[in-house]
Amino acid sequence: MTFSISRDTLLNNLVIMQKGLPNRTPLPILTTIKFEVREDHIVLTSSNTDIAIQVLVDEDDLTITKSGVVAISGKYLIDIVRKVDSKRIEFSLIEDRIIVIKADRSEFKLRLMDANDYPEIDFLDGTTEPLTIDADLLKNIIRETSYAAAISEKRPILTGVNFKYNENKLYAVATDSYRLSQKELKLRSKSDNFDIVIPSKSLDELSKILDTATSDVHLYVSPNKVLFKIDNILFQTRLLEGAYPNTVRIIPTEFPVVIPFNKEILLSAVERVSLLSPKDKDTNYNIIKLKLNSNHSVEIHSTNSEIGDANEVVSPSADVTGSVINIAFSSRYLVEALKSFNSPEIVINFAGEVKPFVIKGTEDENLLHLILPVRID
Numbered sequence: 531m532t533f534s535i536s537r538d539t540l541l542n543n544l545v546i547m548q549k550g551l552p553n554r555t556p557l558p559i560l561t562t563i564k565f566e567v568r569e570d571h572i573v574l575t576s577s578n579t580d581i582a583i584q585v586l587v588d589e590d591d592l593t594i595t596k597s598g599v600v601a602i603s604g605k606y607l608i609d610i611v612r613k614v615d616s617k618r619i620e621f622s623l624i625e626d627r628i629i630v631i632k633a634d635r636s637e638f639k640l641r642l643m644d645a646n647d648y649p650e651i652d653f654l655d656g657t658t659e660p661l662t663i664d665a666d667l668l669k670n671i672i673r674e675t676s677y678a679a680a681i682s683e684k685r686p687i688l689t690g691v692n693f694k695y696n697e698n699k700l701y702a703v704a705t706d707s708y709r710l711s712q713k714e715l716k717l718r719s720k721s722d723n724f725d726i727v728i729p730s731k732s733l734d735e736l737s738k739i740l741d742t743a744t745s746d747v748h749l750y751v752s753p754n755k756v757l758f759k760i761d762n763i764l765f766q767t768r769l770l771e772g773a774y775p776n777t778v779r780i781i782p783t784e785f786p787v788v789i790p791f792n793k794e795i796l797l798s799a800v801e802r803v804s805l806l807s808p809k810d811k812d813t814n815y816n817i818i819k820l821k822l823n824s825n826h827s828v829e830i831h832s833t834n835s836e837i838g839d840a841n842e843v844v845s846p847s848a849d850v851t852g853s854v855i856n857i858a859f860s861s862r863y864l865v866e867a868l869k870s871f872n873s874p875e876i877v878i879n880f881a882g883e884v885k886p887f888v889i890k891g892t893e894d895e896n897l898l899h900l901i902l903p904v905r906i907d
Contacts (some may be wrong), residue, residue, distance in 0.1 A: 531567050531598025531623040536591035537633065540619060541611045542742075543574060543585050544604075546763060549735040550583035551604045559647045564602035569597055573759030575651060576604060581732055582651045591618075602629055603643040610638055653764050654750045655759040660693060661721035661751075663761065665743035669704050672737045674713050674870045674897055678728035680706035690727040692774040697723075703777050704730065709863045709901040711778055711870065724751045727774050732767035739765060782881035782888065782899060783873040787822060787852030793842065793876045793891070797868045799842045801829055804861035806840045807832035816861040817904055822901040826850040832861075847875055857883050859903045864889075
């Protein structure tokens, strides 16, 4: 097996493959990247059992002299390619177990694992009708929802984002049981209906790949996995098993208090006040209080018996609906929710002092965030 390729082309593809490499694994072969060198292209494969990635490399700067299949250590190969300055890199196989990498005056020899030991990755064959979605739109959906998924494995189903598709409507929701983020939109593309839960960690890795996407994403769904086809990239992830909770029932429908804010002004105030806020025992998140006074001024306050306290008055950006309210909640939850909005103006809808409150953006159509308050002693 012998080929040469542009260093930049190889590195760009290896960065994508790195997202499929495991941090720890009982299968050493999975620490490698599988190179299938054909007559006029190369297929790269990586997998950590949760995620599998395959990339087709057929750029003009690829020159193949001899085909073959090898499994090269992903970590060391990526480190080498990152460090060399050469414009081109040459690969050649010797004695079937050593790959020689030449880059100008540098030469590296890496011992190989047996490529025959690499597990066969069953990528979805694409025979079903895919859901086609704009890459930037999908990236925004992930940004707006994934952060609200649970980190703890106590309820594994909550560590993912629930995607539902029905009659041209795509619905995505994530919750850790203390907060919720929900996005609903209508698509032009038609596909079979589905109701799946994708691990948020997989979506975070997918989002990084979407940065380089130049065309629409095609999404294929099966009972236990989902495949995203992006340009020359196949990104496949397992799905979480189980039924996602019905989150619609926890969203209030009546809001006696509605306060509009400039997003950046509110965000800055919350971040300042939370510097001195105490941490909740259970969630370890900074707790602050928001109070709407009778004159419709809004105070944001934190008190820490060991350090001190902070207080800031924030003016609503428009007319306020409702009377006095005093509510406590995690400042981190509010900060992360506000950062997910593109709107310069947001509205916080309060159902009561001990009921969830809902945040919406004036320009973020069909995007909703919900936060549960904490009881004030």
